[in-house]
Amino acid sequence: MSNVARQEDPASVERIEHDEFDPVGTLALIAFYFAVLVLLWLFTYFVEFLGNVPTPVVVA
């Protein structure tokens, strides 16, 4: 953006550049999210399919 000058966060304790940054926390959080997604899918399957009887076959 307009201001390339770094505005340091007052709470910043260190400056981490691109090559020093290893986003393992991001990996952990996204892995957690995928686990939640899988559980939600299992829940959906339970609610919508296992929780209901099959659609009745109506013979005219």
Added chain:
Amino acid sequence: MPNGATFADAYPTQARHIRAAFWASFLSLGVGAFFGLIQALHRTDILRVIESQTYYTVLTAHGVFLVISFTIFFLVGVFQWAVTDSLERPPVDMRFTWGWYGLMSLGASLTAFAILAGFTDSIDVRANVLFTFYAPLQAHPLFYVGLVVFVVGTWLAGADWFRSWLAWKGDNPGERIPLPTFMVLTTMIMWYISSIGVAVAILAFILPWSLELTGSLNPTLTRTLFWYFGHPVVYFWLLPAYLLWYILLPKLAGGRLFSDPLARVVFILFVLLSTPVGIHHQYLDPGISEGFKFIAMTNTMFLLLPSLLTAFTIIASMEHGARQRGGEGYFNWLTALPWRDPAFTGMALAGMVFAFGGFTGIVNAGMNINYLVHNTLWVPGHIHTQVGTAAALTFMAGAYWLVPQLTGNRLVGRGLALVQVVLWFVGIVFMTNSMYRGGLVGIPRRTAEPQYEGFEYEVAAGSVGELNAQLAIGGTILFVSAMLFLALMVLTAFNGGTEPIDDGSIPPALSGPEDSPAVLDNLKLWVAIAAVLVVIAYSFPLASIVSRGGLFGPDIGPIPVAIDAASTVARTALEAVSAVVR
């Protein structure tokens, strides 16, 4: 922009223009939120201050004021800020800039009048057609004229930003487009491609029909054209939120954007994939073959890609901030984030709700399970987590940072602002939890009185009473939160003689544009590919719809006329019966 100067100092005229857009947006938020409260209390039968017939006027107003006026006025303000700030230049001609703002305001006022006139019988104007205005529901022509004028205003806004960029390009040959401007331009390309659909639907079919120039139309055709626009419009609401997440959130977290190239890829993917998916809103529509619906579903699943890329980039940027602030561990770094900052917390909570809403979107997008939730309360649940929180809460949180920059005033009530964003989160959790679960047991949407005689919904855990209570409590909390937000904005606007806490600078990305191939900035190429995809996805379905039903349809009359006739017949019959009984 000189160091330490706010946007209002550097560009006073532009700041005034953006403030005007924000006020139009906030006014719409206030009115729309009020109608939301009425609905939440009405359909749960807790407080009914209106007749159930009037519910549809309220519902139309809630939809149009919030998803058209609130969101789009806010986003044009954000886009104007992003373009001006990142190109470091004002618009080429400020009169043109005020011109499109004027058109948008005029259009919004006409449509608002057409809707609100529905509350009184003394004016013969109505537009109880909901925000999707499906024909043969018919509104007063003013409703459609207003929408057209509003959309033309947004087109000119886009032209204004392209003009600024071209002027900048002339002065800076060979330079990469600054990321915020890149995001604005790509979003506008998507908007141009997609809003053609609704423009054709209104100008060629619905408006002439409402003016009685044509006697009939083909509802499947106008619905399909609406959804050609109706899915990309959700990205029109969402991409400004993405812009704030990519540009502002890393800085608020105390870090830097993880990757500028990934951000560009995400926005290009939205240009390519937003439009050829609209038919996934029509899985239950007759007259469109399953094959076309299947193609739309496949395209839709590809759309998850840019959102997952975004999840990665944004979380990594936040983590960078947390690590710079001394955060450690796999999860403990989360505690090092600035949770006391309402702008940060609001956006982070919005992102969290979006991640959950994304899952429900996958449910909507899947053809088989869509059948189970289609037209149920699940769908309003989805839209309230997405545009109602991912976009709306991000906008409110963004306003806590942007409005001080645009006014030069310090935000009033920082602590209260934190309470406000948390209240919104709590309200939305209550309300959408009720909506999703209600949808799963088949409670319908768009209904004033969802209870039926002699029929009980089988709620697996809990009860309908409990779901209703959650919906009403959630809706009320959301209303209180919206009012609190508006109060803080008004107080901040009048908080003269102060200065914002933040100096308004944005740190550069960890991995900058120099790390990405220049082809990403070749906008013409992406427009061409997007156009080809749209032609592939839509030419056959549209041809098939027209060849079956005709361009102007099999003699479809407008619905309000039929309702009037039916109610007259019903009234006459009732009077006759009561006369006989007496």
